[in-house]
Amino acid sequence: MLNILLGNRCKAKDIETLLNTLHAIAPNTQPYTLFSPYTFDKFPQIHATNSAQKYDFIYLPDSLQAQMAISEQIPYFMGASYTSFLRKIARFCKHLVYRCIDSGIKLTTKPTKQRKLAIIRTDAIGDYLLFRNFLPLFTTHYGKVTLVGNIAYKDLITEFDSPHIIEFIPIHTTKFQKNIFYRIKTLKYLHTFDFETLINPIFSRDYLSESLAKFICAKQKIASVGDTSNISYRLKLHFDTIYNTLISADSRILFEFYRNAEFIKGLMPTISIPSYTLALDHTNIQEFMLPKRYAVFFIGASSAFRKWSLEHFYEVGKWHINQGFSVVICGGKEDYENGESLAYNLNQLDNITQELDSKAINLCGKTSLGALARVVYNGNHLLSNETSCVHIACAIRHDINIYVVSNGNHLYRFTPYPQGIGSKYYSIYHPTIDKNLAAYGIISNFLQETSRLDINKITPTQVINTIQATL
Incomplete structure (x- = not known):
């Protein structure tokens, strides 16, 4: 109830x-x-x-x-937050300037390159990982894809997906929305193309993806009917008019890989759903000289409310070192200093069970996404915030345990992984979520913007107990 x-x-x-x-x-x-x-x-x-x-x-x-x-x-x-009158005026002026620029580019630039298919995928790394296995189906049906996507996952395109993509047009999402010169340069290039079909498969469409879909020249534009997680109902109705076809979607919560499958089935009803995988052509990681027995700690996340504290990671790290594991700390460039601090503190510990060549190593900001996959592959297990590294770990289909600390943002849509997809996935949730998982699934997907639960209410003891019981 x-x-x-x-x-x-x-x-x-x-x-x-x-x-x-x-x-x-x-x-x-x-x-x-x-x-x-x-x-x-x-x-x-x-x-x-x-x-x-x-x-x-x-x-x-x-x-x-x-x-x-x-x-x-x-x-x-809480509902829509209050926006001051001056802020509303500033936002209106910004959008008016952007519309004028967009119109000016269309008047002064002529499309000269004919292509069959453009796909917009400007959301995060994890979203792309849950979509990329469907690319061969688009290639078979339409020919090679021009992918307009988030620059954050460029490494994945280069190493794994280039056979299906004629061109990857990277979008730096923050710069596109804040730097007018970058926006002009990007839109000028996009307007040199004339596509037969444009597809926006993002279920939770946002202002960025809709702006690009509206601007790009295409005879046929297709999207999911989607939801209003990232845009208001009024804006969604407006943006729906961009598209010739909206693919229907089940109103229930679906795990995102199955949501993508639902969309693809709406486009191509006779296709077979592929497996969720990330195939590594080799698994050696000699460049990092890692220890033989280690656990991976991924300390980064796209939002602060998803990040478990360094103090909590430290407590779990102490337990690992006392069990004879080294700790390999991973994250983005922005996590480097935190990684250095955590590694330094762990390396000060006296190991009471055995000597380790290296107790903790900081690789934050030092790995490509492909290299990160190999670091995880060669590790004993992974402890991570609910973020892209978890999706990578599940996709490599290797027999490792994956421990995920989560405050339940979009529960059942991105976490936990269903049986049959990925590796051994163990979620450690906020106590409020554990009280009523089904109820919180409804809350997190339909009744609130983002999770307001304090992720640090999940204790190191909870995590250690879960690891001890399952490792």
Whole structure:
């Protein structure tokens, strides 16, 4: 049962919105009960609050209720944040300038290169990993792909996917939205192409992917009907008009690999779904001179709220060293200093069981994505935040244990991995999630923007106990 408290900011129209959402997603999967301190004659199914009742979710709390939710680690939804009038004016002016620039580029640049298919995939590394195995199907059906994608996964294109791609056009997503000169240069190049078909397979489309889809010249434009995780309902209706065809989607939560399969089946009904893999042509990693017996700690993540603290990683690292494991620390360039700090502290430990050549090694910012896959492949097991490294580890299909510390952002969509995909996957969740996994799946995908649960409420002891029980 999902017990929802209607917050003090909740009005009748907000309740209607909530009920419409719950009616679309929950009746057959998760029963729910609504509670409110107020009476709404229009909604007799709402129960009165009482001090003994425990709530799984608070919908539109006021500031005091939000503080209570944070204190008691109850998920909550605040609604659209307040935007000042001046900020709204600035945003309007920025978009107006961009529209003028886009129109100017279209007037002054003529498409001269004819190509069959463009695919937009500007989301993150993990999203691409869960999509890339479908590329051969596009190649067979349309010919080689022109991929307009996030520069963050360029390494994967170069090492693994180039046979299916005629050209990869990398988009630095932050620069494209903030640097007007980079935007002009990128759009000028994109406007030299005229495609027969443009496909945007991203389920949670955003302003960036929609701006590119609108700008790129193509006779036929196709997208998923998608959701409103990254754009408002009003904006989604506007952006839907860009496309000739919207592929329908199941309203239930699907693991992202299966969501991609659903989209591809909508385009090509007779195809067979491929396996989720990342095939390594070789697995040696001699360039790093790693120890024989090590665990990989991946300390990075795309967002701060997904990052488990260094102090917690340190405690689990101490346990590993006492068990005779070295620790190889991985992450992005932005994680290098944290990696150095963690490695330094672990290397100060006295190893009480046996001498190790190296207790901890920092590889943050030093590996390509392919090299990271090989580091994980040759390790004993992986401990990671819920991020791209986990998707890489599952895709290499190697018999290693994968331990994932997660505060449940988009639960069941990206974590945990279903049986039959990837390796031995063990999730260590925030205590609030463990109380009611099914209910939190509904909350995290449909009723809040991002997870508000403090990931550091997951203790090192929880993680160590899980590793001890399964290693």
